[in-house]
Amino acid sequence: MKKIALIGILMILFFPIFALAQENVLGSIDQATVVAILAAFGIGVLGITEVLKSILKVSTWSDFARAAAGYVISLVVSAACTAYVLLTSSKWALGSFILYTIVVWAEANGIFKAVSGIVKKHA
DSSP: OOHHHHHHHHHHHHHHHHHHHHHHHHHTSSSHHHHHHHTTTTHHHHHHHHHHHHTGGGHHHHHHHHHHHHHHHHHHHHHHHHHHHHHHTTOHHOOOOHHHHHHHHHHHTTHHHHHHHHEEEEE
């Protein structure tokens, strides 16, 4: 039962990434905005995520909990940084927020590069 739930969760998380990895969808994403979000607050999404993981002492948790917490913390940080950059640059729209949050989260976790590489390889 746990394996089925895990597969379901992974499919829900990765489906938007496969959709975003298509070339025609990426044309609407401003790469400068993605870079600004990834570098938010000077230390970036990865730095903020690592600081929060150390504060919460995630390294002492079990393997599954540690992995899940890493992705959840990264998603929350990605959403917060995305909201900050979009609000300060006057580009706020709910669709943009969702799209950029998914792209930044995937990029910060290395998922976007892996999926886009797979898509290009099989295209």
